Amino acid sequence: MRSLQQITPQYIDQYLVEQSKNGWCRTSLFTLAGTLCSFFHYAEMQRWCRGGLAAATDAPTVYAQESLPRGPDWGQVRALIASIRGNDPVTIRDRAVILLLAVYGLRAGEVAALRLEDLDFDNELIRVTRPKSRRTQQYPLVGSVGNALLRYLQHARPRCGCREVLLAIKAPRRALSAASISAIVRWRLRAIGAHGIPCGAHGLRHACARHLLAKGFSFKQIGDQLGHLRAASTSIYAKVDLSGLREVAELSLGGLL
Numbered sequence: 001m002r003s004l005q006q007i008t009p010q011y012i013d014q015y016l017v018e019q020s021k022n023g024w025c026r027t028s029l030f031t032l033a034g035t036l037c038s039f040f041h042y043a044e045m046q047r048w049c050r051g052g053l054a055a056a057t058d059a060p061t062v063y064a065q066e067s068l069p070r071g072p073d074w075g076q077v078r079a080l081i082a083s084i085r086g087n088d089p090v091t092i093r094d095r096a097v098i099l100l101l102a103v104y105g106l107r108a109g110e111v112a113a114l115r116l117e118d119l120d121f122d123n124e125l126i127r128v129t130r131p132k133s134r135r136t137q138q139y140p141l142v143g144s145v146g147n148a149l150l151r152y153l154q155h156a157r158p159r160c161g162c163r164e165v166l167l168a169i170k171a172p173r174r175a176l177s178a179a180s181i182s183a184i185v186r187w188r189l190r191a192i193g194a195h196g197i198p199c200g201a202h203g204l205r206h207a208c209a210r211h212l213l214a215k216g217f218s219f220k221q222i223g224d225q226l227g228h229l230r231a232a233s234t235s236i237y238a239k240v241d242l243s244g245l246r247e248v249a250e251l252s253l254g255g256l257l
Contacts, residue, residue, distance in 0.1 A: 009056035033059035071203030089156035105208035108201035
């Protein structure tokens with residue numbers, strides 16, 4: 001543990017590099033660097049640390065398209081689902097995981113939080129708890145997803161007292177974490193040769209949104225599907241609606257001038 005007097009500009013740079021290796025994007029690193037800069041500026045005024053640390057804290061460049069949602073295209077998603085075939089417990093479970101992410105556009109944490117009581121097979125409903133909005137949404141249980149979940153529950157899910165739906169296959173019996181669910185997506189995408197794209201669970205959420213947009217659904221409908229509370233959260237997908245943007249670009253504005 002270093003004291004503030006021991007911190008150097010090189011130590012700050014090393015810290016930012018380590019966070020980058022831990023998966024932080026440039027936007028998050030930019031925010032972190034700004035926070036550190038403000039803190040060191042105040043610490044210098046209070047004489048808690050050596051001078052010049054605030055000025056030496058360099059934020060990474062954030063590019064104009066940094067916030068564009070990225071992920072596999074829908075053809076890759078279909079290939080991914082088709083590739084997960086087999087009768088072993090891991091394959092049966094992973095197919096249910098991928099379908100939940102791709103069909104409903106759920107976050108990894110929302111899939112991990114699903115409990116047995118959230119699945120209503122009699123009425124063909126599934127309930128999803130949205131941690132960001134602290135509310136529960138109810139969706140129709142799509143046939144392909146329902147069949148995958150039912151097969152998992154009957155033939156692959158370990159017998160234990162856990163109420164979470166998705167569990168680790170090997171002991172100790174425990175619920176899958178959000179990180180484990182993203183790891184499943186990365187592994188399965190790489191297995192079909194999908195390289196050079198964000199391969200975590202959130203990539204499938206973006207793929208779902210872009211697929212709905214391409215099918216003509218409104219931003220309101222897409223936002224409801226994804227559990228967004230604010231329209232601004234969904235409007236980001238307008239940036240990747242290339243066909244819609246082309247239509248706008250081709251409009252003749254002569255009559256408006």
